[in-house]
Amino acid sequence: MKQPVDTSLCTGNNASVFSSATDYQTKSAASPAKSSGFQNACGQIPYNMTNDYMFRAVLQSNNKVLRGLICSLLHLSEKAVVSVEITNPVILGEAVTDKEFRLDINVVLNNHTLINLEMQIANKLNWQERSVMYLCRSFDRLNRGQDYMEAKPAIHIGFLDYTLFEETPEFYASYKLINVKNHQKYSDSLTLHVVDLSRIDLATEEDRKYHIHEWAMLFKARTWGEMKMLAARDEYLQEASETIFRMSADDLVRKRCLDREEYYQDLRSYERKIELDRIEHEQDLRNYEKKIEQDRLAHEQDLRNFERKIEQDRIEHEQDLRNFERKIEQDRLAHEQDKRNYEKKMEQDRLEHEQDLLNYEKKIEQDRLAHEQDKRNYEKKIEQDRLEYEQDKRSYEKKIEQNRLAHEQTLLTLAERDAQIQQLQAQLEALKKQNP
Numbered sequence: 001m002k003q004p005v006d007t008s009l010c011t012g013n014n015a016s017v018f019s020s021a022t023d024y025q026t027k028s029a030a031s032p033a034k035s036s037g038f039q040n041a042c043g044q045i046p047y048n049m050t051n052d053y054m055f056r057a058v059l060q061s062n063n064k065v066l067r068g069l070i071c072s073l074l075h076l077s078e079k080a081v082v083s084v085e086i087t088n089p090v091i092l093g094e095a096v097t098d099k100e101f102r103l104d105i106n107v108v109l110n111n112h113t114l115i116n117l118e119m120q121i122a123n124k125l126n127w128q129e130r131s132v133m134y135l136c137r138s139f140d141r142l143n144r145g146q147d148y149m150e151a152k153p154a155i156h157i158g159f160l161d162y163t164l165f166e167e168t169p170e171f172y173a174s175y176k177l178i179n180v181k182n183h184q185k186y187s188d189s190l191t192l193h194v195v196d197l198s199r200i201d202l203a204t205e206e207d208r209k210y211h212i213h214e215w216a217m218l219f220k221a222r223t224w225g226e227m228k229m230l231a232a233r234d235e236y237l238q239e240a241s242e243t244i245f246r247m248s249a250d251d252l253v254r255k256r257c258l259d260r261e262e263y264y265q266d267l268r269s270y271e272r273k274i275e276l277d278r279i280e281h282e283q284d285l286r287n288y289e290k291k292i293e294q295d296r297l298a299h300e301q302d303l304r305n306f307e308r309k310i311e312q313d314r315i316e317h318e319q320d321l322r323n324f325e326r327k328i329e330q331d332r333l334a335h336e337q338d339k340r341n342y343e344k345k346m347e348q349d350r351l352e353h354e355q356d357l358l359n360y361e362k363k364i365e366q367d368r369l370a371h372e373q374d375k376r377n378y379e380k381k382i383e384q385d386r387l388e389y390e391q392d393k394r395s396y397e398k399k400i401e402q403n404r405l406a407h408e409q410t411l412l413t414l415a416e417r418d419a420q421i422q423q424l425q426a427q428l429e430a431l432k433k434q435n436p
Contacts, residue, residue, distance in 0.1 A: 042224050050219055061092065065236060093251075117159075119159045120161070175192040321432075
């Protein structure tokens with residue numbers, strides 16, 4: 001949200017503030033007398049350095065501030081910095097039609113190291129890829145024919161007003177190419193630094209030693225009172241504070257800062273819409289997962305009912321199978337009983353037949369003896385008896401043949417019943433295989 005513009009003095013009016021700031025901008029060096037405009041300022045700061053246009057304007061317009069910031073971030077002494085040159089300057093106050101206009105600052109340190117500075121307050125969820133891409137672009141500056149050893153080290157420094165890794169928050173983090181197993185450094189050619197302006201509370205002793213936390217507090221300061229307290233701690237912070245005041249007095253710079261605020265306001269509105277859509281999507285997802293869980297429970301209940309029905313059918317089938325086997329066994333026992341009764345009857349018939357045969361043979365022998373006795377006297381009678389005997393014999397043989405045929409018929413009937421029993425036993429085996 002755009003901060004209210006309030007550059008009024010604790011004593012005096014608005015005109016005196018901007019008049020003093022404008023006069024300060026035209027002079028070559030700062031002095032207590034020349035910084036009276038800033039020292040008298042109070043109220044809200046219109047745009048602090050989290051506004052990327054103000055960030056660019058302050059660092060581009062004051063090389064000393066840029067030097068001091070880089071010395072703090074890279075842990076350098078003032079003597080170690082020979083030169084700091086911005087290679088992509090812009091015309092401050094000039095209208096920008098492209099809201100996606102890049103305001104990152106490319107710097108050459110000591111004509112040797114390439115540094116990219118960028119302020120980012122909106123989390124576009126692409127910082128890791130974006131910062132690596134910018135870093136690689138900065139490093140890839142060799143012309144055809146140049147030796148790789150001539151490549152200048154590249155450093156990317158990002159100021160974020162949000163936490164990049166929520167699981168492991170850190171105020172000032174540094175990243176290099178290393179061996180992931182033993183942490184052996186691969187090269188000093190590529191370095192990434194990230195300053196989390198939202199977690200100044202996590203600043204380490206080393207961060208405080210090099211005043212990095214004070215620079216972050218200066219960037220985030222909302223009132224001139226806060227800024228003056230910070231400015232009193234360090235000459236570079238004093239220089240930066242006065243430069244912010246001076247840039248705030250520039251109508252064109254303020255207009256460009258407002259444009260950036262409106263752009264980020266639109267971006268935040270879009271992000272809120274995305275967040276609302278995400279929440280709605282997550283709610284839909286939870287509802288869908290709940291429906292899936294309900295369907296799963298219903299399916300499991302159906303499955304349990306089906307398994308219960310299968311078990312009931314199996315028990316009924318096994319009962320039917322036991323009944324069928326019992327019936328088969330009963331039929332087998334009845335068949336065997338019938339077979340034994342028949343064989344017993346056959347044996348009785350055979351004994352009776354043999355007895356009849358013995359009796360008949362005895363009778364024949366008696367008749368033969370009687371015949372021989374009476375042969376001479378009763379040849380005619382014998383002839384008549386022989387004829388009667390032959391007649392009786394034919395009748396008896398006929399009877400025997402009938403009994404034989406009846407016996408064979410009985411055997412066929414028994415064979416058919418045996419075949420039926422074997423067929424039933426085969427069906428029983430097949431049922432057992434189908435239902436083990």
